[in-house]
Amino acid sequence: MTSTLRLATRRSALATAQSGMVAEAVTRATGRPVELVEITTYGDTTQATGELMSQIGGTGVFVNALREALLAGEADFAVHSLKDLPTAEPAGLALAAVPEREDVRDVLVARDGHKLADLPHGARVGTGSTRRAAQLRLLRPDLEVVAVRGNVDTRVGFVASGRVDAVVLAYAGLNRLGRIGEATDFFDPAEFLPAPGQGALAIECRAQDAELIEILATLEHAPTRAAIAAERALLATLEAGCSAPVGGYALVGPEDGGELTLSGVVAEVVGPDHAGPPASVRAALSGPAAQAARIGAELATRLLAQGADALMGATRRTSA
Numbered sequence: 235m236t237s238t239l240r241l242a243t244r245r246s247a248l249a250t251a252q253s254g255m256v257a258e259a260v261t262r263a264t265g266r267p268v269e270l271v272e273i274t275t276y277g278d279t280t281q282a283t284g285e286l287m288s289q290i291g292g293t294g295v296f297v298n299a300l301r302e303a304l305l306a307g308e309a310d311f312a313v314h315s316l317k318d319l320p321t322a323e324p325a326g327l328a329l330a331a332v333p334e335r336e337d338v339r340d341v342l343v344a345r346d347g348h349k350l351a352d353l354p355h356g357a358r359v360g361t362g363s364t365r366r367a368a369q370l371r372l373l374r375p376d377l378e379v380v381a382v383r384g385n386v387d388t389r390v391g392f393v394a395s396g397r398v399d400a401v402v403l404a405y406a407g408l409n410r411l412g413r414i415g416e417a418t419d420f421f422d423p424a425e426f427l428p429a430p431g432q433g434a435l436a437i438e439c440r441a442q443d444a445e446l447i448e449i450l451a452t453l454e455h456a457p458t459r460a461a462i463a464a465e466r467a468l469l470a471t472l473e474a475g476c477s478a479p480v481g482g483y484a485l486v487g488p489e490d491g492g493e494l495t496l497s498g499v500v501a502e503v504v505g506p507d508h509a510g511p512p513a514s515v516r517a518a519l520s521g522p523a524a525q526a527a528r529i530g531a532e533l534a535t536r537l538l539a540q541g542a543d544a545l546m547g548a549t550r551r552t553s554a
């Protein structure tokens with residue numbers, strides 16, 4: 235007998251799409267049926283009421299309700315967007331698998347097919363991310379960066395409604411919703427650095443569930459695990475909070491024992507009235523993929539020595 239596995243998922247279109255993909259992959263690999271268990275997170279509730287995410291503790295709110303459902307035994311495993319996962323793994327849970335990563339890039343969805351380089355002077359570009367805002371300003375200091383929030387469909391809708399001329403989004407999210415055809419420009423990840431973990435999924439379950447950990451291991455992709463280990467070590471050593479303007483991107487050779495190159499950027503947090511591009515520091519470091527975490531920590535140390543600490547300001551986690 236192969237009993238049904240219960241997969242805790244958020245209700246949003248992106249979460250449902252991601253959970254559905256993983257559920258199918260688990261069933262394909264193991265023959266075990268997977269049932270989706272819908273969980274409403276505090277983040278989803280407050281999004282509906284329009285409360286600012288920054289006031290309630292950032293992206294961790296999307297993750298916590300799923301984790302509580304696992305710890306309470308209401309579900310067996312959960313799928314998270316890795317970039318939304320706080321860098322500390324809680325007691326009792328395990329990051330059982332990191333599947334092969336989707337395209338890591340950020341993309342532009344602009345009216346009239348515009349690319350970033352040919353958007354009109356002063357065009358309004360929407361993003362809620364300090365990382366995207368800073369890199370937009372570095373490349374096009376003449377644009378007006380407008381704070382927008384909401385799920386992927388909501389943000390793309392702001393272009394159609396004329397509230398903004400363009401928005402910046404993750405390729406991965408847009409693609410998983412079947413809307414990548416609406417992207418009008420694709421940012422080179424070496425120039426416009428994605429968020430640490432962007433495009434990757436995290437599959438989490440209870441740490442003592444050895445049988446399930448073995449099942450989920452069939453979805454593991456070692457080069458992606460190494461890449462996200464480097465990117466997350468960078469974030470952790472920077473003590474960057476989830477609203478810090480930090481980009482990190484590790485490229486890993488396809489072979490086991492391959493070479494890993496990690497690029498990082500930390501930018502100044504600037505308000506809408508700031509003139510000119512923000513200050514920023516940038517560095518890259520290569521080494522064996524097996525030493526991913528050390529490379530991430532070392533790159534962070536170099537960025538801090540270049541002044542990253544002062545740039546992050548209040549977005550740096552000063553405790554815990």
Ligand SMILES: NCc1[nH]cc(CCC(=O)O)c1CC(=O)O
Pocket residue numbers: 315316317318386402403404405406407408431432433434435
């Ligand atoms: N910030 C929310 C979020 N979390 C994960 C994704 C997309 C999927 C991914 O990056 O893995 C998105 C949307 C976006 O940033 O455009």
